[in-house]
Amino acid sequence: MSLPKASELPIGAVIPEPGSTRRNKTAGWRTLKPVIHDDRCVRCQLCWLYCPEGTIVEIKGVFKVNGRTYDTKYEINYDYCKGCGICANECPTKAIEMVPEAP
Amino acid sequence: MQKTKLVEALTGNYAAAYAVKASDVDVIAVYPITPQTTIVEKLSEFVANGELNAELIHVESEHSALSAVVGASAAGARVFTATSSQGLELAHEILHIASAMRLPIVMAVPTRALSAPISIHNDYGDVMNARDTGWIIYIAASAQEVYDTIIQAYRVAETANLPAMVAYDGFLMSHTVEPVELNDEEEVRKFLPRPLRPYTLNPKRPVTMGPLASPDWYYEFKYQQATALREAYKVVKEVDALYGEKFGRSYGVVETYRMEDADYAIVTYGGAAYGNAKAAADMARERGIAAGVVRIRLYRPFPSMDVLRALEGVKAFAVLDRAIMFGSPAEGPLYKDIATAMFMHGVDKPAVNIIHGIGQRTMYVEDMYKIYTMLKERPSKEVVFMGVRV
Amino acid sequence: MKVYYKTLRDLPREELFAPGHRMCAGCGAAIAMRWITKTIGPNAVIVNATGCVEVTTTPYPETAWMHPYIHVAFENSAAVASGVEAAIKTLKKKGRWDAGDSKVVVIAGDGGTYDIGLQSLSGMLERRHGVLYILYDNEAYMNTGIQRSGSTPKYAWTTTTPVGTALRGKVQWKKDIMGIVMAHRVPYAATASVAYILDMVNKIKTALDYTEEGPTFLHIFAPCVPGWRYPENKTVEIARLAVETGYFPLYEWDHGKLKLNPPSNNHLDKSKRKPLKEYLKLQGRFAHLTEQEIAEIEKELDAYWEYLGKLTQL
Ligand SMILES: Cc1ncc(C[n+]2csc(CCOP(=O)(O)OP(=O)(O)O)c2C)c(N)n1
Ligand code: SF4
Numbered sequence: 001m002s003l004p005k006a007s008e009l010p011i012g013a014v015i016p017e018p019g020s021t022r023r024n025k026t027a028g029w030r031t032l033k034p035v036i037h038d039d040r041c042v043r044c045q046l047c048w049l050y051c052p053e054g055t056i057v058e059i060k061g062v063f064k065v066n067g068r069t070y071d072t073k074y075e076i077n078y079d080y081c082k083g084c085g086i087c088a089n090e091c092p093t094k095a096i097e098m099v100p101e102a103p
Numbered sequence: 104m105q106k107t108k109l110v111e112a113l114t115g116n117y118a119a120a121y122a123v124k125a126s127d128v129d130v131i132a133v134y135p136i137t138p139q140t141t142i143v144e145k146l147s148e149f150v151a152n153g154e155l156n157a158e159l160i161h162v163e164s165e166h167s168a169l170s171a172v173v174g175a176s177a178a179g180a181r182v183f184t185a186t187s188s189q190g191l192e193l194a195h196e197i198l199h200i201a202s203a204m205r206l207p208i209v210m211a212v213p214t215r216a217l218s219a220p221i222s223i224h225n226d227y228g229d230v231m232n233a234r235d236t237g238w239i240i241y242i243a244a245s246a247q248e249v250y251d252t253i254i255q256a257y258r259v260a261e262t263a264n265l266p267a268m269v270a271y272d273g274f275l276m277s278h279t280v281e282p283v284e285l286n287d288e289e290e291v292r293k294f295l296p297r298p299l300r301p302y303t304l305n306p307k308r309p310v311t312m313g314p315l316a317s318p319d320w321y322y323e324f325k326y327q328q329a330t331a332l333r334e335a336y337k338v339v340k341e342v343d344a345l346y347g348e349k350f351g352r353s354y355g356v357v358e359t360y361r362m363e364d365a366d367y368a369i370v371t372y373g374g375a376a377y378g379n380a381k382a383a384a385d386m387a388r389e390r391g392i393a394a395g396v397v398r399i400r401l402y403r404p405f406p407s408m409d410v411l412r413a414l415e416g417v418k419a420f421a422v423l424d425r426a427i428m429f430g431s432p433a434e435g436p437l438y439k440d441i442a443t444a445m446f447m448h449g450v451d452k453p454a455v456n457i458i459h460g461i462g463q464r465t466m467y468v469e470d471m472y473k474i475y476t477m478l479k480e481r482p483s484k485e486v487v488f489m490g491v492r493v
Numbered sequence: 494m495k496v497y498y499k500t501l502r503d504l505p506r507e508e509l510f511a512p513g514h515r516m517c518a519g520c521g522a523a524i525a526m527r528w529i530t531k532t533i534g535p536n537a538v539i540v541n542a543t544g545c546v547e548v549t550t551t552p553y554p555e556t557a558w559m560h561p562y563i564h565v566a567f568e569n570s571a572a573v574a575s576g577v578e579a580a581i582k583t584l585k586k587k588g589r590w591d592a593g594d595s596k597v598v599v600i601a602g603d604g605g606t607y608d609i610g611l612q613s614l615s616g617m618l619e620r621r622h623g624v625l626y627i628l629y630d631n632e633a634y635m636n637t638g639i640q641r642s643g644s645t646p647k648y649a650w651t652t653t654t655p656v657g658t659a660l661r662g663k664v665q666w667k668k669d670i671m672g673i674v675m676a677h678r679v680p681y682a683a684t685a686s687v688a689y690i691l692d693m694v695n696k697i698k699t700a701l702d703y704t705e706e707g708p709t710f711l712h713i714f715a716p717c718v719p720g721w722r723y724p725e726n727k728t729v730e731i732a733r734l735a736v737e738t739g740y741f742p743l744y745e746w747d748h749g750k751l752k753l754n755p756p757s758n759n760h761l762d763k764s765k766r767k768p769l770k771e772y773l774k775l776q777g778r779f780a781h782l783t784e785q786e787i788a789e790i791e792k793e794l795d796a797y798w799e800y801l802g803k804l805t806q807l
């Protein structure tokens with residue numbers, strides 16, 4: 001890949017594209033991968049609350065789990081999850097399991 | 104063109120303050136230091152009287168003064184700050200950042216010697232230590248020129264997207280009164296139209312300023328910056344010419360005095376050195392030496408070709424420096440610049456580096472006359488510390 | 494504090510801090526950044542001091558920031574923010590600011606606040622700029638590789654306060670930054686923790702609103718994985734224990750009145766606080782502590798609580 005020339009870059013090293021670190025997928029940082037077992041999830045929102053990467057996504061809809069109906073569901077965007085395990089550590093029902101990444 | 108002439112008796116510092124007022128500056132951050140202080144006092148007065156509609160930030164240091172105007176300029180305001188000596192040193196870190204972020208800040212620097220020992224008096228140790236920080240640097244030689252140059256500097260800075268410093272002799276100019284012709288402020292505002300800035304901090308158009316650059320990127324930005332400062336030369340000349348057309352005064356980048364047929368020249372900067380060198384040239388000419396003076400008005404970007412052209416016909420010349428760059432091959436900063444320019448363009452002739460006026464040591468006209476006789480009798484390449492007891 | 498968000502359901506959903514940044518897995522400061530950006534909303538300018546957050550979020554040509562953002566240097570974020578605030582104010586008056594009621598928020602580390610940036614912070618507070626200054630406290634200079642700061646607690650290991658035979662970690666106590674800020678008589682200052690998000694976001698919003706009156710300050714406790722030497726899944730647990738053991742009380746200073754917030758409001762009674770050891774033992778930086786040293790820290794903490802108790806009586 002050839003990088004842009006000095007004359008092609010914005011002046012003063014300004015970055016005109018907000019949120020552009022999204023181009024940098026951090027999936028490769030993980031050694032452990034969080035897996036949400038939806039049947040054990042009570043929708044307490046704590047994993048979503050504490051994820052440092054903001055990669056736990058809240059999905060709206062109608063979800064029937066073990067005879068209960070919820071209006072949300074939590075999923076992980078594995079593109080950016082760094083595998084820190086905070087979500088699993090904070091989950092009150094142990095619904096999140098950290099499993100080794102396939103080597 | 105100006106309708107009526109308004110002439111006021113002003114010190115160099117007041118001339119600077121009047122120029123800031125005429126330029127309709129939005130944010131000012133200044134910290135007191137002798138000999139700068141009377142600028143911030145005058146500006147405070149203008150703001151207090153409602154003559155200047157600006158936010159005046161009474162910062163707690165010069166480091167914060169420059170930082171605050173960096174923030175304000177990044178947010179899109181026209182800004183001003185001023186300092187001298189220790190204050191410029193304290194702000195030094197931010198000098199580099201301001202130019203690298205390409206912010207059109209204008210700063211006045213009535214120059215002053217650096218500690219230690221502490222001296223409130225004049226020399227150019229402060230500005231010369233800031234000469235390679237990426238700023239456009241003017242050195243003015245009269246209160247009128249201070250006024251005109253600050254106005255020009257806004258136009259140049261906002262065109263080149265670079266900060267500009269307007270330096271002049273502390274005390275010798277900052278505190279001495281001269282007649283200054285003031286422009287019609289409406290006309291100044293037309294001369295400074297606030298061009299659209301490439302990037303500002305605005306929630307409607309969010310950008311990131313001041314990021315981290317890896318070895319893959321850093322050099323390109325430094326190259327951009329180096330090129331921009333070189334190219335600012337043209338902008339300085341154009342703006343000076345436009346200003347001349349509109350307000351009837353322009354200065355060029357290098358000013359010469361009796362150089363047409365001169366055999367010997369003194370090259371220098373600032374009001375006191377230039378004034379006395381001119382008097383010495385007159386004296387030398389009365390005594391049969393074809394003497395002339397070259398004054399550097401634009402110090403950065405350095406006008407190499409203009410200087411070499413001005414010195415083309417001389418047999419020998421002296422560079423009168425009012426600052427000491429310790430341990431350099433020659434201690435005078437301007438001398439080093441001219442020597443480099445000569446070397447690069449294949450010019451070789453006797454050139455003496457005179458160090459004088461350090462800590463406002465009096466530079467007598469007689470001293471300067473002696474420089475001419477020295478050039479004539481003993482043309483050489485050496486550094487002479489003049490006016491010091493050794 | 495005004496309560497803008499009663500339950501987690503009320504919290505802002507939109508993410509305004511992009512992933513893909515280079516903060517460590519499990520970084521406490523990253524949690525803080527996520528919630529700061531969400532809570533202040535898009536109409537704000539962010540001024541960031543040099544430090545971990547700055548270097549990890551702006552690797553050219555990428556930025557994690559979705560706000561207008563500026564980083565200038567390490568020690569001057571409060572001065573830069575003063576300039577931004579003054580610019581917005583005057584441009585508004587002159588009809589040249591088109592973004593409406595924009596706020597100015599500083600984000601700086603403990604080094605950039607307690608130490609090298611203290612002068613510019615004091616200047617900004619004294620001049621009463623309408624700026625929200627947020628300190629994320631990871632108790633050392635992390636960006637340069639874990640050196641002690643004025644915020645590092647006594648006996649903590651850092652690379653410049655190693656545990657040796659003559660000295661056992663940092664010699665001095667942690668500086669009381671809140672006391673320094675409160676002494677400037679700001680309208681609002683508060684402590685917050687990444688473990689107590691609801692409390693934190695309500696404080697962020699309160700502090701942001703009070704910038705109409707003058708400068709406001711938030712001290713956010715943000716554990717650091719490599720710097721404190723603990724497993725990366727423990728960040729929130731440690732932050733919570735810091736509050737539960739009374740090590741980092743949650744309180745706010747609102748127009749001259751000091752108020753302890755839950756759960757710290759119960760902690761004036763020492764028996765309601767968990768033993769400090771529970772907090773210390775999870776962290777490698779305290780692994781060398783003896784019972785006697787822990788007792789000494791506890792004694793100092795008790796004295797601090799006594800002092801806080803007096804402040805609540807004011
Ligand atoms: C004037 C100056 N001195 C030193 C540094 C080096 N430096 C950069 S960041 C940093 C430490 C930052 O510590 P802190 O503010 O606590 O933020 P953290 O990295 O811990 O998030 C230091 C010492 C610098 N950039 N500028
Ligand atoms: S923390 Fe556990 S229970 Fe709570 S929402 Fe997440 S997965 Fe569900």
Ligand code: SF4
Binds near residue numbers: 056080085088
């Ligand atoms: S492992 Fe960490 S990064 Fe991944 S989803 Fe859980 S909290 Fe977020």
Ligand code: SF4
Binds near residue numbers: 515522549716
């Ligand atoms: S070193 Fe500490 S503060 Fe810095 S990014 Fe890593 S966890 Fe966060």
Ligand SMILES: [Mg+2]
Binds near residue numbers: 602603604632633635
């Ligand atoms: Mg820190």
